[in-house]
Amino acid sequence: MLLDLIASGTHTPFVFEIFERTASTPRVQQVVQLSLAPAFLLSGIGAIMNVIMSRMIWIAQRVEKIEDKLEEERSPKQVRELGWLMRRRKLMQGAILFSTAAAVMISAVIMLLFISAYITAQIGTVIAALWVLTMALLVTGLVFFLLETRLAAIGAVEKP
Numbered sequence: 083m084l085l086d087l088i089a090s091g092t093h094t095p096f097v098f099e100i101f102e103r104t105a106s107t108p109r110v111q112q113v114v115q116l117s118l119a120p121a122f123l124l125s126g127i128g129a130i131m132n133v134i135m136s137r138m139i140w141i142a143q144r145v146e147k148i149e150d151k152l153e154e155e156r157s158p159k160q161v162r163e164l165g166w167l168m169r170r171r172k173l174m175q176g177a178i179l180f181s182t183a184a185a186v187m188i189s190a191v192i193m194l195l196f197i198s199a200y201i202t203a204q205i206g207t208v209i210a211a212l213w214v215l216t217m218a219l220l221v222t223g224l225v226f227f228l229l230e231t232r233l234a235a236i237g238a239v240e241k242p
Contacts, residue, residue, distance in 0.1 A: 113199040117192045120213075124192070127185045127220065134181060134227055137234075138174045141167055166237045173230035180223030187216040 145167050148160050156164075191212045198205050 109199055113196050117195045120188050120191045120195070123216070123220075124185060124188045127181055127188065130224070130227070131178070131181050131185070134174060134177050134223075137230070138171070138178065141171050141174060145171065163237075166233070170230050170233050170237075173226050173233065176226035177223045177230065180219050180226060184216050184219035184223060187212050187219060191216065 145164065148156065148164050148167070151160070191209055194205060194209050194212065198209065
């Protein structure tokens with residue numbers, strides 16, 4: 083499409099402006115360098131979510147195993163364990179929700195960093211606000227994860 087615009091000769095000032103802005107290798111290098119920190123954060127969020135999902139899968143499998151039994155066949159211990167697992171599952175769902183939202187926000191930050199290099203509008207405040215929002219979402223997700231691990235540790239000691 084961009085090549086079609088160049089070939090047609092229409093909108094050439096716009097096309098040449100885009101090429102001029104994107105032709106600067108140092109500018110592209112600078113944007114890539116600026117996006118490394120958010121990219122590493124995105125990688126870290128992915129690793130955290132991998133751990134969260136592993137725990138969530140274990141919880142779901144344990145709940146399924148207990149729920150496969152008829153209610154009359156469940157022991158009092160299994161009934162207590164089911165309630166404990168349901169509380170853990172809710173906490174893990176919160177951790178997944180907020181961690182995923184943090185990953186989406188940091189992806190938006192990376193995208194806006196690249197866009198900001200090629201537009202004249204100053205969007206640094208928007209990028210900074212999204213960075214702060216990302217951190218708030220990530221901290222919230224980690225708090226949910228912390229609460230779940232505490233609940234798991236307490237439950238393991240009490241043996242539901």
